[in-house]
């Protein structure tokens with residue numbers, strides 16, 4: 001029996017092997033130094049009637065024929081016949097194992113790497129013969145024996161909706177078959193032991209980094225054990241001799257969801273994203289989409305740019321409509337040449353104008369797509385994926401990125417514009433589902449992105465897919481920001497970004513101040529609320545600044561300035577979701593890495609059922625330290641807030657213990673408003 005352990009500051013994974021593929025004998029919160037052979041012995045279960053005579057372990061790669069009778073982690077076919085490998089452990093290294101089946105000519109590499117508080121796990125298989133792989137999972141781990149599964153659904157303008165399921169015999173499957181990680185089944189799940197909340201309890205987190213669509217299967221076996229598998233969407237690996245899963249990020253926390261959430265936030269920001277310059281402050285964005293849509297008029301855009309800069313924007317992003325003959329969404333995707341009707345002198349004079357205002361310039365592309373009404377589709381109908389009579393999405397089709405000629409064409413087009421124009425940012429969109437999911441398409445995309453990144457290392461890229469349709473660590477290895485949602489409705493956004501913080505840090509999460517009357521909900525929301533919600537993440541503006549009243553502009557300028565004054569420490573701060581006893585409240589904290597300061601955002605999403613606000617309990621503080629508290633928004637209390645709770649008029653000085661055990665009482669407020677409370681450690 002051989003044993004190994006992998007440790008992060010908060011988790012331990014113990015693996016054992018009796019000569020075959022290793023299996024997990026312990027995965028959970030950190031263990032002290034210990035005898036791993038004893039742990040392996042202790043984990044061994046009994047058997048009883050109605051079972052085989054020996055309990056087969058749930059290996060890192062269960063296969064047919066291993067006597068487990070459970071969902072296999074590998075389903076591969078040679079000449080149409082399912083192979084039933086018998087792998088033997090043949091090599092071990094610091095970062096994992098190699099197992100081989102010499103009779104079948106197979107080599108399986110199981111990789112584990114510790115990155116901060118996360119373990120990255122992935123699998124790779126090489127075969128001497130051509131195989132067709134239907135399913136191949138990243139290293140398979142046991143699920144906890146108590147509690148619930150927290151997984152996510154979502155839709156356009158309604159991303160990251162939490163779903164809760166009980167474990168039960170059988171399989172809970174979440175599968176993204178749209179060719180992207182998708183709105184519908186974000187590749188994230190939490191396995192929460194009974195009683196776990198945002199701030200306490202044992203929680204296991206898993207996130208599968210792959211932009212081409214994935215499957216998660218959480219299976220409870222008849223004997224009561226549980227296994228969790230993640231891989232590419234089934235049937236998408238295709239045929240060949242080399243197969244690789246995405247990277248499965250693993251975290252464990254004994255301080256509730258927040259422990260895993262912050263592990264993922266830090267991992268994405270510090271280990272996954274490759275920043276052109278990590279010390280460069282994230283600039284405040286202006287994006288013109290909801291201001292002008294396809295209607296590009298240079299004089300109007302200059303006026304908008306002047307106003308955006310005056311409000312505090314530092315990067316101007318020119319959205320859809322600048323290329324081909326793109327007057328609406330029925331044409332021109334694929335024709336990545338500047339439209340001379342709208343831009344007779346090209347983009348250079350406008351970029352110069354933007355730069356004179358102190359802003360950098362970003363440009364929208366949707367490279368993977370094509371309209372049939374385009375020169376590209378007319379010249380290369382063979383470059384389009386799927387049947388001729390397929391149902392279109394937004395009048396568009398998908399280019400075959402597995403084809404190197406297509407990638408060459410796209411590289412040349414983007415490279416030409418990035419070379420001739422001074423562009424520091426691409427908004428990279430992907431607005432329709434694939435006709436059929438295919439890993440080769442995602443591999444082609446990643447290759448194109450990495451070539452472009454190599455040629456233009458200073459250009460940052462945003463991943464957008466009708467909002468948050470492609471948010472995962474696979475795409476974030478090549479990009480720097482996600483457009484989390486097309487919903488600029490501050491109330492919806494408050495909820496979406498709060499739930500997405502279960503994996504996304506502030507630095508990567510775009511959030512914009514939308515128009516006064518929201519274009520996706522019809523709701524009118526006060527500027528203070530709109531601006532504070534955007535200020536919770538990577539802030540930007542997306543309304544037509546010509547619609548702003550003087551007082552709205554003043555509020556926006558002030559909150560933007562607050563955002564800039566605080567961005568340095570907040571960019572590396574953790575987002576901690578607060579446990580609220582009032583369901584009308586969505587509250588979270590940004591806690592500086594050094595623990596010396598924080599800001600609490602308390603969103604009153606709707607009217608509360610009780611008359612007065614319940615105290616909001618903070619988290620993550622040093623119980624014995626004292627903190628001063630200032631209510632930044634105290635002047636906003638409406639006249640119906642008739643008394644004077646202390647924070648309405650003065651600073652308070654309280655211990656971490658009090659703040660976490662009792663909480664703070666805030667003034668009564670209207671629905672659809674935000675309280676912002678700033679805290680500083682004083683002892």
Ligand code: GLA
Pocket residue numbers: 289319320364429431464465466467483486
């Ligand atoms: C998608 C994006 C929007 C905008 C439009 C442009 O819908 O999510 O933000 O860029 O495309 O067509």
